[in-house]
Amino acid sequence: MQKLWRFEGMSVLKISLCLMIVISLLTVSVSNVSAAEIATYLFIVARPNPIGVDQTLLITWIFHMPPPTGARWENVTITVTTPDGTTETKGPFKSDIVGCNWLEYVPKKVGKYYFQANFPGQTIGSNYYKPSTSRKLEIIVQQEPVPYFPETPLPTDYWRRPIDAQYREWSSISGNWLTGMYNITGIAANAFNPYTTAPGAPHIMWTKPIDFGGLIGGEFGSMGYYEGLSYEDKWSPVVIIQGRLYYNTRLSSSLWEGVACVDVRTGEELWWKNNTVISLGQVFVYESINQHGGIAYLWDLGVSEANVYKLYDAFTGNKILQLSNASTGQFLFGPHGELLAYVLNAARRWMVLWNSTTCFNNNGLITYQSQAARELGVYGGQLRLQRGTYDWRKGVDWNVTISGPSGQSIVGTNGEVVLATATITSATGETNLAHIGYDAKTGRQMWIYNYSVASSAPSFDFCTIGEGVYVFHQKETLQEHVYDLYTGQKLFSTDPGPTDWNCFYVETVIAYGKLFVGDMGGYVRAYDLKTGRKLWEYYSGSSGFETPYGSWPIWGTAGARSPEYTPTYALVVADHKVFISTSEHSPTQPLYRGGRLIAIDAETGKEIWSISGWMRDPAIADGYILTLNSYDNRIYSFGKGPSSVSVEAPSTGVSLGSTVVIRGKVLDESPGQKGTPCVAKESMSAWMEYLHMQKPVPAEVKGVPVELYAIYPDGSYRYVDTVTTNPLAGGIYGLAWAPPQEGTYTIIAVFKGDESYGSSTAGTVIHVTPAPPAGPAPATAEQVAEQAETMQATIQSLQPWNIALTVLVAIAIAIGIL
Known part of the structure; x- marks a missing residue:
């Protein structure tokens, strides 16, 4: 169904067209020549072109000048030629005071249509206004409908005045x-x-x-x-x-x-x-x-x-x-x-x-x-x-x-x-x-x-x-x-x-x-x-x-x-x-x-x-x-106010296999409590009463969810996790995360907003370097057992020398004592 914004039953487009014609035509005057024959010129336009089958075509016909005061151009007809060559006549029509008018036509067939306006001539007072015919206007009719101007969805986020005049649905x-x-x-x-x-x-x-x-x-x-x-x-x-x-x-x-x-x-x-x-x-x-x-x-x-x-x-x-x-x-x-x-x-x-x-x-x-x-x-x-x-x-x-x-x-x-x-x-x-x-x-x-x-x-x-x-x-x-x-x-x-x-x-x-x-x-x-x-x-x-x-x-x-x-x-x-x-x-x-x-x-x-x-x-x-x-x-x-979210990560590169802490805050940016933590709806009354009415700080305050996403080094966009803020700790949130690959990651924190707050986003970067070189591999159990046996044999082979050495030390001590 065609959508026309209407004012008192008349489409805005039609009013605009006619008023534009008024401005141009009211400056045109016809000489008051007694019993004169005066040439007329007739024009025809339409929109849209091309148009879809069963859509409404607006056809406007226009004279080059307005009729004399108190009169109207009469008996104007529109000849329509359909794609199969048959013709039909619309009218007769009478102009308005400025010499134009319009009609709507719904084409039923695919192909080329032709429209032509015809004026048979007219005697007004002592003057005769000669016949005129517009050019043939070609209109292409296609099977696919011509789309209307897209509607603007109603906002669900925080919005401000003024509203762009194009957002009519608002x-x-x-x-x-x-x-x-x-x-x-x-x-x-x-x-x-x-x-x-x-x-x-x-x-x-x-x-x-x-x-x-x-x-x-x-x-x-x-x-x-x-x-x-x-x-x-x-x-x-x-x-x-x-x-x-x-x-x-x-x-x-x-x-x-x-x-x-x-x-x-x-x-x-x-x-x-x-x-x-x-x-x-x-x-x-x-x-x-x-x-x-x-x-x-x-x-x-x-x-x-x-x-x-x-x-x-x-x-x-x-x-x-x-x-x-x-x-x-x-x-x-x-x-x-x-x-x-x-x-x-x-x-x-x-x-x-x-x-x-x-x-x-x-x-x-x-x-x-x-x-x-x-x-x-x-x-x-x-x-x-x-x-x-x-x-x-x-x-x-x-x-x-x-x-x-x-x-x-x-x-x-x-x-x-x-x-x-x-x-x-x-x-x-x-x-x-x-x-x-x-x-x-x-x-x-x-x-x-x-x-x-x-x-x-x-x-x-x-x-x-x-x-x-x-x-x-x-x-x-x-x-x-x-x-x-x-x-x-x-x-x-x-x-x-x-x-x-x-x-x-x-x-x-x-x-x-x-x-x-x-x-x-x-x-x-x-x-x-x-x-x-x-x-x-x-x-x-x-x-x-x-x-x-x-x-x-x-x-x-x-x-x-x-x-x-x-x-x-x-x-x-x-x-x-x-x-x-x-x-x-x-x-x-x-x-x-x-x-x-x-x-x-x-x-x-x-x-x-x-x-x-x-x-x-x-x-x-x-x-x-x-x-x-x-x-x-x-x-x-x-009502709903603006919010802000922040996100931080280590400012220096971390090696692959390390765990990083992603952290940030979600804050209320409304003028009444700018920079205070955002809170969940179920905690809102007590929180607002605390901030504005000097009531005690609530013992428990629920935070808001923050969704974390990562753009990987290969450009893929992946969900990481959802965390919840802690308003009693200043609105902070945090997540420990181990990046799985080398390269640079973009971390995006998203607060989607709710009935109290508009949405907000923020981002940061994490760079992951290669893992450090590997150290000596630890000995296996078999290697440890083999080394133990070798050491034991060596100790046993040295046993006589140990005994002799012990005896000599004892003699030396005895001589020294004597």
Whole structure:
């Protein structure tokens, strides 16, 4: 099947061809000659050539000039001659505004095909445009298919930004995180990033203090520094674009101070802007005749100044413009990344859709309006943002009057349906909660239902919108109710939560056809969205006397209700993993101990890993989790980091038959603990807590495997052995090895990496010299016996002389004595 990258149903190649023609042909003018006969010239091109049988050929026909204003070249036909000589005619076709068009053709036979474009002539106004015929285009069709451009496999190793634009497949793992709960604001936001991997181990890349944190000390005993919960969060909403982390900073406890931009992988601060605050990020993909691609922005949606939106450049942090007379609402992004806002005025009973692109256009910031570009399905002109103050109200796409109950407020939207709610109290005091669905494209009311509830604050019981449903939590019954977003019909209700702590808010996320629910009692449950069946339940464990909940609560505000109040959340999903963290609305000091960040398998409910920390407001992008730890007020970045391996061997030659020691280290090169030993996943939590949280050094730490290979003197490549490092000895490994041949060996050490570290390799050289010359051969047993017999005979033959000599010595001694 042919693979074409498409934009709004039109292939990128087709748009490129036509836009190239636009540039060249718009400069051509036709003299306004009365009743003239004007020659035309017709051209034809195709790709690919050659092509395989049953592959799709793209044929483009082009006139040498565009048709007169308001007209089109008509009745163009394409004559196709097949290899057996038969012909067929395609068309008639009409050109676009610039005088070209295309068709697709699938050849069924091997051989030569010929294509020729024909124009019969046409009268437009008082002028007659003469017939023309293109040359015959020969296309070779072969049995073997023509290969498509090779795809780039997804990385499994450590990778960096920017990503080469040719690696299109990597879009599936490089999604951004544009606001507090992924890419949408509001009570029913859904903290699920489907376009990223997520850490498979609690490896820390870096930490960064954001304020004084941890224990105060001295006379304050067990009290710690203020962590900002819940309405003065010290860094949210978190934004991640292009591997950069953006967060707000505070001056003291409540004042906004500025915005920091930090590299996700290194923690390096790239810039900081004083007297600035952000609400969300945006990547806007703009397509015009001469502009193609994404542009990244940051928005302040009326936080620093009421009723004023401020737009900043995401690369530098510099202010671009501001919009006055602004209203706040429910924000999300359109199909091209345009910022949309649904604003509902309950008192005046109207709702509007505001569009950032419409606002730019109507304020004169999109110039050179081109009918050609509009017909191509791209924006009409050049985006030319200028510094200044502009009118927000010029961005309204539609304004509709709403019906239904009074007091309505928007809960959330998925871009197709806007969900609103209102509380209705009957004369008898019965509370009903109205759910209203509006068409997000037109504002038309689609459905309305009234549900009887007993909650005193029903608007806060809306949880999540996702995968065509929305979720409502009923405190009185400890249940979650799931409804069809497009009809308002109830689908199912969950079983009651496992503890009565479910009477408080719950955290919910919809992903992978499942509803994930986290609660104050420390439980996480997963339900099938189609059947309502509970798939699994995870319990974070008993906290004993440490917390009032009997466990560690999983709590969040489920989304920001306005740009001034940032969300606090503790449950996010990515890469088929559910991440939960300890949190609470307004925790008292001292903070209870034992909080953890926990990764759970989204399919089984089994714990994958956990690490100590009150890690709140986690954001996931580029394969990293960024979170703020209330225990020490530091930002933590978790994910895969770079590694290094070293290898050494004797620097002088060794003789054949000798044993050499190959040794080296495998070290973590992440900025947070550069030069420390790499450790196995099962030891990662304790090791990171030792390095970053001052916990005791673990008694046992498992190392990582290193594979050793040798390139022999004859050039052959052979596996030697696999050894394991010892982190408590500095990450060292070693192997005693006897090279079997003379010559020079290249020794290669390979650490393949894992879920915590990228791979690394290193090499060294061993030279083996000939063995030293052999010494005298040792005597055999027979030779030893023969020599012994000879010696014995010699001794026996000398025996009389020995006796005589002994007598003489005795006489001499006697004479001497006398």
